[in-house]
Amino acid sequence: MTRRHGFALLGALVGVVALVCAAIIGGLGLLDTGSDTERSGGSPDSRTRARVPVGTAAPASAAGWTGTWSAAPGGAEPGAPTGHAGRSIRNVVHTSIGGTSVRITLSNLFSRVPLLIGHGSVGVGEQGGGAEAVAGTMRELAFGGRTDVTVPPGGQIVSDPVALRVPYDGDLLVTLYTPMSGGPVTYHPRAFQTSYLADGDRALDPGGTAYTEPTTAWRYVTAVDVLNREAAGAVVAFGDSITDGQGSRAGANHRWPDRLADRLRDRHTGVLNAGISGNRVLADTALIGNGPSGISRFGRDVLDRPGVRAVIIDLGINDILRGRERDPEKITAGLRELTRQAHERGLRVIGSTLAPFGGHRGYDAVTESVRDRVNEEIRSGLIYDDVVDFDRALRDPYAPDRLRPAYDSGDALHPSDAGYRAMSRAIDLRALEGRTAAQL
Structure with a gap:
């Protein structure tokens, strides 16, 4: 062998070694080393390795997946600063479309401490909204092949796909066992749906007898996606x-997004509810469970959901009533920002006028004037790609500043079941498929 050939062989060997070392180091960088768990009091045996970099959210690939349900995180659960150690949380969620496989997104958004999920499952719920699964449908969740996982502080993680025949317009039971204390619970406070808690690891329990504690909040779970050709x-x-x-x-399940899902079911279109009670366009109110501002949460709660093609925005009343915003131009500027963000992702934006609230405790001539001016700008076509006029759909023709009596749930602000049905019917389904962009 000549000296030149020897140097060439040596160089090749060095290159191979460098590539192997880089691969090993890169692989280690994707694993949670468990040091955060040790600092929070966990034992080495309790440590898990999340398949996402610590402190970042797992990106949800849109390839083949479509959202069937979602709940936007509203804040940290009061009274549970260290979670629900040693308990199983059975979240009951309602699908819009079905599929042949399912995956679950878990969030630890409002905690600075890693969240250990010791065990998880998903199953089809029996009719009636209870804690019992349909026989033969309970499936164990895995995360990178493991049945336990640590969700990083402020982040989220997506489960491995699970083969399961998910029904259209049906209930799923998403159960999470948290074996040890952690940080504050990321939750959606007003589910208008009963979920359940049980002592011990009951994740794979198909029965509901252990789930003796009902709850009206969703905890940790923020999205359910399905595979559907x-x-x-x-x-x-x-x-x-x-x-x-x-x-x-x-x-x-009589919210207006549920009613819209009924209309879109034959079109195999999922409907995701990203509403948060008390939410505002401009102000962050997560400390009181009303979520980050609409502008700041729009990317996470809308743009990052898989398969999304359009968004319907109905936001601004709380800026007037709770935020005491008296400049309509600030509200409409915020709404335009939402449209701009959506257009950057190629999404169609349908915006609604603000519904009447005459008779509500926050109503007066000033708040009504701000609402009217915001609605005038919305109807002008200069904010959204298309408009759904919830104001006209809900208002009393004899008192236009008030809800029609049959559509009033009783507080002069929130619609009744009949009112929500009227809202869904006011949406022109063709508007969801248009292509003309608003002139911002």
């Missing part, structure tokens, strides 16, 4: 308590 994408309903379903009959 016929799926035509998803629509996100983005708003406040009127989108969240305040005033509707609990457990009946």
